[in-house]
Amino acid sequence: MTEIRNNNMSIELPDWYVLKEPGEITVDVKNWIEYADTRIDRFIKGDPWIINRPTWISDEDWEIVKVQEIGGHFLLRLSASTNQRISGWLVEVEGDLFEFRFMSSINFDEKINVLKDLYGEENVKTIQELNDFYQINLYRQFNLSDVPGRRVRKYSDATRRDLYKRIAIRFNKIPSVISAKKALLYKGWAVVRISEIRLTVKREFEKQISEVIKKSAVFVDEDSNLADTIKPVTQKITELAKSKRMGGSLSDFGFAGSKEVYTQVDCYPPCILDLVTILRDKGHLAHIENWQLGTFLKEVGMPIDDQLKFWYQTSVDNVGLTFDEFINRIGYQIRHIYGQTGGGIDYRSPKCKTCIDGYYCYFAHKKLEDISEDIKIRFKDKKEEMIDSSIDDISKIIVNNRFQSACARYFKLHTGWTIRSGRINHMVQYSTQAYKRFHTSKDKEKQSGEKNE
Amino acid sequence: MNEELTPEIISEFYRTKFPLDKFMAFIGLSDFKNREFGFVVGENRFIRNISFENTKELREFMATKSVKHAYVGAVYEQSPSRYSPIQKIKWKFREFIYDIDINDFDLVRTCGCQGYSYCTDCWSLVQDTVLFIDETMRQDFGFTDIIWLFSGRRGVHGWIKDKITNNFDQAQRVAILNYLTMVHDQKRTQTIEEIPNEAKPLRDRIYSIIAKSYLLNSSEESLVEIGIAKKKAKDIIQRVKTSSEFDAQTYNLIIPSNQTVRNKLSHEIILKRYPRIDRKVTMDTRRVSRMPYSIHGNTGQLAVVIKDIKSFYPDSAPNVWDALK
Numbered sequence: 151m152t153e154i155r156n157n158n159m160s161i162e163l164p165d166w167y168v169l170k171e172p173g174e175i176t177v178d179v180k181n182w183i184e185y186a187d188t189r190i191d192r193f194i195k196g197d198p199w200i201i202n203r204p205t206w207i208s209d210e211d212w213e214i215v216k217v218q219e220i221g222g223h224f225l226l227r228l229s230a231s232t233n234q235r236i237s238g239w240l241v242e243v244e245g246d247l248f249e250f251r252f253m254s255s256i257n258f259d260e261k262i263n264v265l266k267d268l269y270g271e272e273n274v275k276t277i278q279e280l281n282d283f284y285q286i287n288l289y290r291q292f293n294l295s296d297v298p299g300r301r302v303r304k305y306s307d308a309t310r311r312d313l314y315k316r317i318a319i320r321f322n323k324i325p326s327v328i329s330a331k332k333a334l335l336y337k338g339w340a341v342v343r344i345s346e347i348r349l350t351v352k353r354e355f356e357k358q359i360s361e362v363i364k365k366s367a368v369f370v371d372e373d374s375n376l377a378d379t380i381k382p383v384t385q386k387i388t389e390l391a392k393s394k395r396m397g398g399s400l401s402d403f404g405f406a407g408s409k410e411v412y413t414q415v416d417c418y419p420p421c422i423l424d425l426v427t428i429l430r431d432k433g434h435l436a437h438i439e440n441w442q443l444g445t446f447l448k449e450v451g452m453p454i455d456d457q458l459k460f461w462y463q464t465s466v467d468n469v470g471l472t473f474d475e476f477i478n479r480i481g482y483q484i485r486h487i488y489g490q491t492g493g494g495i496d497y498r499s500p501k502c503k504t505c506i507d508g509y510y511c512y513f514a515h516k517k518l519e520d521i522s523e524d525i526k527i528r529f530k531d532k533k534e535e536m537i538d539s540s541i542d543d544i545s546k547i548i549v550n551n552r553f554q555s556a557c558a559r560y561f562k563l564h565t566g567w568t569i570r571s572g573r574i575n576h577m578v579q580y581s582t583q584a585y586k587r588f589h590t591s592k593d594k595e596k597q598s599g600e601k602n603e
Numbered sequence: 604m605n606e607e608l609t610p611e612i613i614s615e616f617y618r619t620k621f622p623l624d625k626f627m628a629f630i631g632l633s634d635f636k637n638r639e640f641g642f643v644v645g646e647n648r649f650i651r652n653i654s655f656e657n658t659k660e661l662r663e664f665m666a667t668k669s670v671k672h673a674y675v676g677a678v679y680e681q682s683p684s685r686y687s688p689i690q691k692i693k694w695k696f697r698e699f700i701y702d703i704d705i706n707d708f709d710l711v712r713t714c715g716c717q718g719y720s721y722c723t724d725c726w727s728l729v730q731d732t733v734l735f736i737d738e739t740m741r742q743d744f745g746f747t748d749i750i751w752l753f754s755g756r757r758g759v760h761g762w763i764k765d766k767i768t769n770n771f772d773q774a775q776r777v778a779i780l781n782y783l784t785m786v787h788d789q790k791r792t793q794t795i796e797e798i799p800n801e802a803k804p805l806r807d808r809i810y811s812i813i814a815k816s817y818l819l820n821s822s823e824e825s826l827v828e829i830g831i832a833k834k835k836a837k838d839i840i841q842r843v844k845t846s847s848e849f850d851a852q853t854y855n856l857i858i859p860s861n862q863t864v865r866n867k868l869s870h871e872i873i874l875k876r877y878p879r880i881d882r883k884v885t886m887d888t889r890r891v892s893r894m895p896y897s898i899h900g901n902t903g904q905l906a907v908v909i910k911d912i913k914s915f916y917p918d919s920a921p922n923v924w925d926a927l928k
């Protein structure tokens with residue numbers, strides 16, 4: 151028997167909202183696992199189920215639906231917390247589901263309550279509240295209407311009307327919307343159509359849910375019964391994550407890892423350079439980051455023995471392990487990556503999109519301040535104007551959450567080459583292109599040709 | 604310039620006339636020890652990562668070293684020094700600052716001035732920019748504690764001192780900048796953004812402050828070139844000159860409704876007169892900027908607070924020789 155404890159809610163939230171405090175729920179373990187299972191199945195099928203209370207349902211039955219929803223998610227959250235690799239998967243699927251439900255809900259108050267929960271009650275107001283507070287009439291003063299500017303086919307009419315309604319959020323909570331001038335600003339309040347904030351809201355939800363998942367690891371650590379309960383669920387998600395969502399195949403991107411790229415550290419993407427630096431400084435990385443770095447190095451051609459040496463030298467020699475001891479212990483994961491242990495799977499490195507959602511992407515996860523400092527130091531030999539305009543461009547792109555495009559812009563500063571699609575899709579793509587630029591024979595010929603002139 | 608700016612004069616100014624109290628009131632008393640300062644000393648040597656135990660030390664430093672330029676930066680968790688430079692210590696907060704310089708408008712100045720020279724015509728670009736940003740900060744963002752400082756040469760600095768801005772990270776600062784920016788890549792391609800639909804107050808402000816100055820400075824011929832009939836052009840200029848209150852409504856009333864003409868005109872208005880800001884200064888939370896009330900080492904002028912930008916001209920700003928008289 152497991153009990154989910156309750157806090158009193160200050161505002162009423164919709165029952166599909168998984169960050170909601172669950173209230174007092176009692177479930178027995180067998181059902182609990184079943185709920186989690188159902189939820190996983192729906193994620194696999196891509197079935198965006200909606201919870202709306204039908205008029206005919208009895209109170210008790212409705213309670214069960216809620217318990218399934220909140221309880222099922224809660225168990226998934228616990229299961230994912232023990233493994234950072236799969237928590238990325240959970241964040242991604244829960245994020246998609248959240249977005250769908252938020253956008254398709256036809257209850258406007260429901261949306262407002264979700265926003266208040268995400269951004270803090272003091273940072274969200276209805277237009278009516280704002281009008282009362284400032285003694286104005288925003289709609290009249292600025293000649294606003296709720297009629298959409300363009301046609302949207304995807305949603306029903308009622309939904310659509312909702313999406314074009316406006317609410318007010320403190321401007322500093324939604325920088326990307328301010329940046330794009332998609333809000334009417336009044337005294338620090340961004341008066342904005344729901345349709346304009348959908349992506350920002352989703353990102354905020356994903357950020358918060360991944361924090362909550364991280365925190366739930368504590369429950370599992372403290373309770374060995376719980377640890378046993380979640381085991382089969384964890385296993386199921388792991389299998390799933392392996393087969394479906396994670397580890398994008400390189401052939402999707404129209405190139406394959408080149409064999410010698412790994413010898414040229416200057417061709418590594420910024421995320422990997424950072425991981426190497428952290429490894430050097432701290433002596434270790436989080437498990438998930440080990441995985442990202444390990445699969446990357448493998449894919450740019452580093453042989454397993456070299457990689458074992460690399461990890462030994464960079465990460466652990468200060469701990470006093472001998473190489474053999476190291477191979478037996480930490481080396482396990484690296485051999486795993488090369489398919490020499492475990493299920494014998496030849497693992498691929500994650501795509502940028504996956505890095506952004508659950509691994510480490512330099513542009514998505516590092517503070518803007520630090521990125522600009524880094525750039526100044528790394529490219530100090532380039533013209534100052536060039537650096538400044540690059541930093542400026544990159545920050546503009548980052549605040550609009552287009553991290554892979556920011557990486558392409560960084561690539562341009564780094565190599566002088568433009569990525570045609572405008573975005574980096576894969577860490578290995580970054581490296582092979584940079585390698586082409588700096589180290590292929592064709593390029594060398596050109597350089598020497600220039601000298602002869 | 605009046606006379607030569609000697610180390611003795613600088614030293615005397617910082618010892619006897621520099622308004623330390625006002626300066627402290629400006630940056631706030633808290634965390635003084637952890638505030639970064641930067642100076643140009645001796646033969647143009649720029650030094651950073653400097654902090655002081657108290658204001659006495661600060662005054663003493665500036666006087667004995669006869670600092671040519673003085674700058675103030677962010678506050679950190681520890682006192683910045685040579686041994687704990689700002690890259691190695693934790694950033695705590697920084698005011699939100701704008702830097703506006705007349706030479707940012709070089710590509711669109713038509714009066715013939717370039718670089719540091721100015722006349723009342725082109726200085727009005729800076730004046731409008733200040734008015735525009737000031738109003739945007741107050742009306743749109745709800746800030747209230749805004750001070751404009753003379754940079755000491757040909758520009759002004761806007762300090763938004765509302766507490767909430769101190770902790771803004773770079774993303775939040777960039778967002779405000781992007782909201783304000785209509786001319787991209789302003790030193791080269793000068794790409795103009797379309798006038799926003801949702802950001803109505805910003806749009807209305809363009810049609811009042813910026814459009815008014817543009818039309819006041821336009822000739823009939825230039826409006827005709829855009830596609831406005833001669834008689835109408837004459838009428839427009841007349842109306843702008845005589846209307847006491849020029850706002851977005853007036854603009855919409857007097858400008859012909861032909862969409863092509865309107866688009867062309869607003870493009871011109873923005874290109875020629877819309878605010879141009881040095882983005883680096885606002886974005887970079889670790890940058891140092893000119894210390895309020897200090898001497899500009901090249902002109903001898905003082906970085907004073909500007910009370911009314913409409914009547915402020917660089918040449919009329921006080922200088923160190925006046926101060927010592």
Ligand code: SF4
Nearest residue numbers: 419421502511512557
């Ligand atoms: S976009 Fe991809 S390659 Fe670039 S930093 Fe992010 S994860 Fe790395």
Ligand SMILES: [Zn+2]
Nearest residue numbers: 714716722725
């Ligand atoms: Zn001039």
